Amino acid sequence: MQATQIDGVDLQIESQWLNAELGSERPLIVFLHEGLGSLSQWRDFPQRLCDATQCRGLVFSRPGYGRSTPRTEPWPQDYLQRQTRALLPAYFDAMGLADERLFLFGHSDGASLALLFAAAYPERVRGLVAMAPHLFVEDITLAGLREAKRAYEAEPSSLKAALARHHADVDSAFYGWNDAWLRPGFEQWNIEADLATLACPVLALQGVGDEYGTLAQIEAVGRIHAAARVVALQECGHAPQRDQPEAVIAHTLQLLESCL
Numbered sequence: 433m434q435a436t437q438i439d440g441v442d443l444q445i446e447s448q449w450l451n452a453e454l455g456s457e458r459p460l461i462v463f464l465h466e467g468l469g470s471l472s473q474w475r476d477f478p479q480r481l482c483d484a485t486q487c488r489g490l491v492f493s494r495p496g497y498g499r500s501t502p503r504t505e506p507w508p509q510d511y512l513q514r515q516t517r518a519l520l521p522a523y524f525d526a527m528g529l530a531d532e533r534l535f536l537f538g539h540s541d542g543a544s545l546a547l548l549f550a551a552a553y554p555e556r557v558r559g560l561v562a563m564a565p566h567l568f569v570e571d572i573t574l575a576g577l578r579e580a581k582r583a584y585e586a587e588p589s590s591l592k593a594a595l596a597r598h599h600a601d602v603d604s605a606f607y608g609w610n611d612a613w614l615r616p617g618f619e620q621w622n623i624e625a626d627l628a629t630l631a632c633p634v635l636a637l638q639g640v641g642d643e644y645g646t647l648a649q650i651e652a653v654g655r656i657h658a659a660a661r662v663v664a665l666q667e668c669g670h671a672p673q674r675d676q677p678e679a680v681i682a683h684t685l686q687l688l689e690s691c692l
């Protein structure tokens with residue numbers, strides 16, 4: 433656990449270093465999980481990626497998830513922008529990373545965070561992978577959220593049981609994400625204008641069969657940031673790290689080499 437203070441509130445953040453023995457001569461990949469994710473839900477993918485790229489890694493559960501401090505109130509609808517401005521800088525500083533240029537690897541909500549952080553703090557990011565990012569709200573996204581809520585609240589709920597293996601407070605994780613997106617007004621949420629200052633190399637990946645978004649999301653990344661590489665993965669849904677891990681690793685290695 434890493435103690436971190438955000439806006440005067442003391443938080444404990446579940447954290448894990450990977451390949452720390454490599455030292456600072458190798459890039460540090462920071463993994464940013466999805467809206468229902470956590471440190472443990474990445475499974476062995478971060479270690480596989482770090483081994484393949486010979487990089488160090490940092491995996492953590494954001495507050496409200498995993499074994500980190502649970503959420504105490506609803507997430508505001510701009511929670512990703514707020515986490516960009518407050519949570520991530522404070523956490524990285526607490527981990528001793530104030531002077532290190534990071535390589536970000538984000539999935540879904542975490543991909544949106546990676547893009548937002550790189551745009552807000554270009555001097556702190558050497559490159560990033562945005563995997564199944566959300567830049568704006570689509571009907572398919574809201575339909576998926578409604579279906580997830582029905583599945584979570586069913587009796588018995590296999591979804592709730594599965595998530596409970598990864599979160600100390602499973603309601604904190606599920607409703608923080610689900611309620612924010614389904615609250616009236618969220619359909620207007622859009623971060624495209626926030627990304628105009630992106631400067632680092634970017635790889636935007638998405639599965640053709642993504643249940644939570646269309647390829648318009650990664651196409652928007654390419655439109656906003658001309659240097660971005662946009663890749664649509666066949667036979668792949670919302671979690672490319674599970675559906676197409678070897679392809680994700682190969683594309684990430686290619687991007688990393690361009691950042692060294």
